Amino acid sequence: MTDAPEGYRTTMTDDILDALRRRPPRVTVVGDVILDRWVRGTVRRVSREAPVPVVDARTVETSAGGAANTAVNLAGLGARVELVSVVGRDAEGAELVRLLETHGVGVSGVVRTADGVTATKTRVVGEDQVLVRVDRAPTAAPPGAHDAALAAIADVDALLVCDYGGGLFDDASAERMSLLNARPGLVLVDAHDVARWAMLRPDVVTPNALEAERLLGELLTPPRRDAVASAAARILSAAGSATAVVTLDAEGTVVLEGGRATGRTRAVPAAEQHASGAGDTFAAALALALCVGVSLPDAAAFAQRAADVVVGRPGTAVCTTADLEVGPSLLDHAELARRVDEERARGRRIVFANGCFDLIHRGHTSHLHQAKACGDVLVVALNDDASVRRLKGEGRPVNPLAERAAVLHELGCVDFVTAFDEDSPVSLIERLRPEIYTKGGDYTAEMVPEADAVRRYGGEVRILDYLPHRSTTATMARIIAGRAPGGGATAT
Structure with a gap:
């Protein structure tokens, strides 16, 4: 059994x-x-x-x-x-x-x-x-x-x-x-x-x-x-x-x-x-x-x-x-706005996070769990494949949008997943007006281009804790070089 x-x-x-x-x-x-x-x-x-x-x-x-x-x-x-x-x-x-x-x-x-x-x-x-x-x-x-x-x-x-x-x-x-x-x-x-x-x-x-x-x-x-x-x-x-x-x-x-x-x-x-x-x-x-x-x-x-x-x-x-369905959690913006309105009507605070989330690692999961703890409903907006490529270069993303969304959907702290095709999700943030916008600790509030939009409608920007030496780029480099995280060779 x-x-x-x-x-x-x-x-x-x-x-x-x-x-x-x-x-x-x-x-x-x-x-x-x-x-x-x-x-x-x-x-x-x-x-x-x-x-x-x-x-x-x-x-x-x-x-x-x-x-x-x-x-x-x-x-x-x-x-x-x-x-x-x-x-x-x-x-x-x-x-x-x-x-x-x-x-x-x-x-x-x-x-x-x-x-x-x-x-x-x-x-x-x-x-x-x-x-x-x-x-x-x-x-x-x-x-x-x-x-x-x-x-x-x-x-x-x-x-x-x-x-x-x-x-x-x-x-x-x-x-x-x-x-x-x-x-x-x-x-x-x-x-x-x-x-x-x-x-x-x-x-x-x-x-x-x-x-x-x-x-x-x-x-x-x-x-x-x-x-x-x-x-x-x-x-x-x-x-x-x-x-x-x-x-x-x-x-x-x-x-x-x-x-x-x-x-x-x-x-x-x-x-x-x-x-x-x-x-x-x-x-x-x-x-x-x-x-x-x-x-x-x-x-x-x-x-x-x-x-x-x-x-x-x-x-x-x-x-x-x-x-x-696998991936329907990748909501279009109209459906996401409707669901956010429903949650807010119930008195629940909306938290917003965004990023590429290509190869999920501990830095990602730590960020998302911290973000969820800031409110009641966590919305994650994913860069679509074209915008990831503009930000990270050719060969990225490693995982296409549907795969990245499906992985995030399996995390218990994530409530809704959507995607955006611009370099910044400012227009989506202005539409949803989340109470809290989160960014990883490798940023400061002054470095966040979305911060002004959030503050204009009365929202709050929160910079979360940072786990150093954890990134998709570093993970890919170790894989290519055949190294384990501590510097030794990886097992095959």
Whole structure:
């Protein structure tokens, strides 16, 4: 049971995305939906009424949560999606339906009840810290309220059941759904109580650590991945499922097939507050990868990449095909400006760095990590190949623009990558207006041609620490001369 090498995972991701474009799967999602609200602002004082921070609210965002989030992630990855659920005939229900339609999700199966209450989760965020969450519980749906809508949607490639205990399902739901006229090609269950769905005989279940413990009736002792692997047969038996992918938050996942563990994934570490909805994204991506015929371990690796995308973003985020392509992080300036505006609206500080970044070395990575620490979102602008050649001479760059962008994209500290064709990115800086512009310690503020532009709009120029004797030119010279960094001969 080993992790696939990065190059293999990248190639596999491209293959899955190509297959999804050629034939977008038809998917039905049935489950509990939530309207997520994120109220964001600044905190500058404490209330006199109680020892609590006062949030000066700047933005209010709404997003689809629960099964609705699974549906919009499926649509973002190219599937043709129908959602079956029940919401209230209230303002929250109307907003949720609007969000679903905006994302291209079919809502003919969403039943609106006159006396129902739509579930909401409102998070108040001050200075990027969740201070309080206010939940409004939904009204329990009448038994079988969604059955007619579900039965009307047939001939799909996959059915995803998202049972989060919101009142849509009862203990007889699995039996009723097992009596549908035609079983979809894939049945995936993502449920708080996975055992409730054993009668449905799902093809795959995706319990998290707590849900796996509920199936086993005991705690997972550390290391949890080993505990899951040891209990593989028992987990599958209790779930009534042929296969499972057990998700363990920052520890990644364990793939279970045939009563044993057959694979695992590793997750990109992220703050807990950024993990909202990551499980929904994972289930959506897993289902689509399985629909195009890849193995379960490969599907889990694809789903992990999708989940890693959304945990790197604030709020309840959506992963799209563009997020998973190699190099689409090389954004054009219009798309980059749009994303920067979105991040700034959330109260996040934008940091800008630029350069050739040809052969990545420790000086580069030190610079980028320091730059990210100056704010919240790091934008890196790359000189295009022609401008590198003008600056560095013939034979440069060693790596073309797409390769350089792909390498930077793999660094966890880099959020967005773009390119510019001038000798200086002044026009791009004036368009984005980053709060902080960074330059390496081999410069002074007086040497930076972009400094005046940054100061004109009120930005700040920061000169970062410098690691001497580290440069692409020096690295190339050592390679050509066959020398190691310390002066000895390199090994061949």
